[in-house]
Amino acid sequence: MSAIVFDKVWKEYGDHIVLEQIDLEIEPRAFLVLVGASGCGKTTFLRMLLGEEQPSRGAILLENKPLKPEPDFDRGVVFQRYSVFPHLTAIDNVIIGREFEMSGCLGRLFGAKRRAAREEAGELLAAVGLVGHEDKYPSALSGGMQQRLALAQALMRKPKVLLLDEPFGALDPGIRADIHVLMKRIWNDTDLTVVMVTHDLREAFELGTRVIAFERPRDRPEERERFGARLSKDIELWPKKVAGSSAVWTRHGPSERPS
Structure with missing residues (x-):
C-alpha cells in the first residue's frame, strides 16, 4: 500500500501553471528527495502535501484517503529557517x-x-x-x-509523514554532516515516510532512498507561464541497514524510471 498518492495533480495560479500532470506513488517508509532548478515547483509540491495549498486539478491521497484540506498532526514539517x-x-x-x-x-x-x-x-x-x-x-x-x-x-x-523544506541549506558543512547522520538514524529507527526538498544533489543521494527530479520540458521565456514542471527522473536507491541504529544507503541496481 502506498503512503502517498498524487493522482494527475496540477497546480495553477491564475494563468500561471507551476506543476502539471503529477502522477506519483510514495511507498510507506520511503525517504523521497525532490530536486530541480529554482522555481520548478518543489516547494509548491511540499506545500500541497502539507495542506497549505490545494491542487487546482487532481487529488492527493494519504493512506488511501483524501488529504485533509488543512495541515494535520499526521504531517510534521521542518523548514530551512529555524521554525522554533x-x-x-x-x-x-x-x-x-x-x-x-x-x-x-x-x-x-x-x-x-x-x-x-x-x-x-x-x-x-x-x-x-x-x-x-x-x-x-x-x-x-x-x-x-x-x-x-x-x-x-x-x-x-x-507524524506519519515528515516534510523537510531545504532544512540543512543554511548550515556549515561540518554541522550539516552531523545532521545527516542524525537524520539517517531517525529515519532508520522510526516508521516515518520522509519527503525532502533540496538543491544539493550530493545531499539528495546521501540521504534519499528515492530521488525525484522536477523539470520544465518547455522553458523558453514565452512558454514558462503556460507549461508547468513535470517529473522528469525517478531514481530508486535502496537502504541497507547495518548493525546499530545507523543506516547506509546503497544503490540497488541502479533502477531509473523516467516518468
Whole structure:
C-alpha cells in the first residue's frame, strides 16, 4: 500500500501553471528527495502535501484517503529557517506540539499529562543530541542545535509523514554532516515516510532512498507561464541497514524510471 498518492495533480495560479500532470506513488517508509532548478515547483509540491495549498486539478491521497484540506498532526514539517518559538525554552518548544494536540483551545497540559509530555520531550532532545540544553532559549543555541530542536519539535507530534523544506541549506558543512547522520538514524529507527526538498544533489543521494527530479520540458521565456514542471527522473536507491541504529544507503541496481 502506498503512503502517498498524487493522482494527475496540477497546480495553477491564475494563468500561471507551476506543476502539471503529477502522477506519483510514495511507498510507506520511503525517504523521497525532490530536486530541480529554482522555481520548478518543489516547494509548491511540499506545500500541497502539507495542506497549505490545494491542487487546482487532481487529488492527493494519504493512506488511501483524501488529504485533509488543512495541515494535520499526521504531517510534521521542518523548514530551512529555524521554525522554533524564540520565547520558549528548548523543552517547552518540544512540548508545545503535544499541548496543541491534546488540550484543544486551552493550549496547555497540566498534572500527570504534562509530566508525561515533559519526559517524552526530554527523551527526544536526548535523541537529537541536546542533553543539557533543555532549559535554554533558541537564541542561546547554534544554528545546528536549532535545527535539531526543530526536528524534535516535529517528531513530538508522532507524524506519519515528515516534510523537510531545504532544512540543512543554511548550515556549515561540518554541522550539516552531523545532521545527516542524525537524520539517517531517525529515519532508520522510526516508521516515518520522509519527503525532502533540496538543491544539493550530493545531499539528495546521501540521504534519499528515492530521488525525484522536477523539470520544465518547455522553458523558453514565452512558454514558462503556460507549461508547468513535470517529473522528469525517478531514481530508486535502496537502504541497507547495518548493525546499530545507523543506516547506509546503497544503490540497488541502479533502477531509473523516467516518468
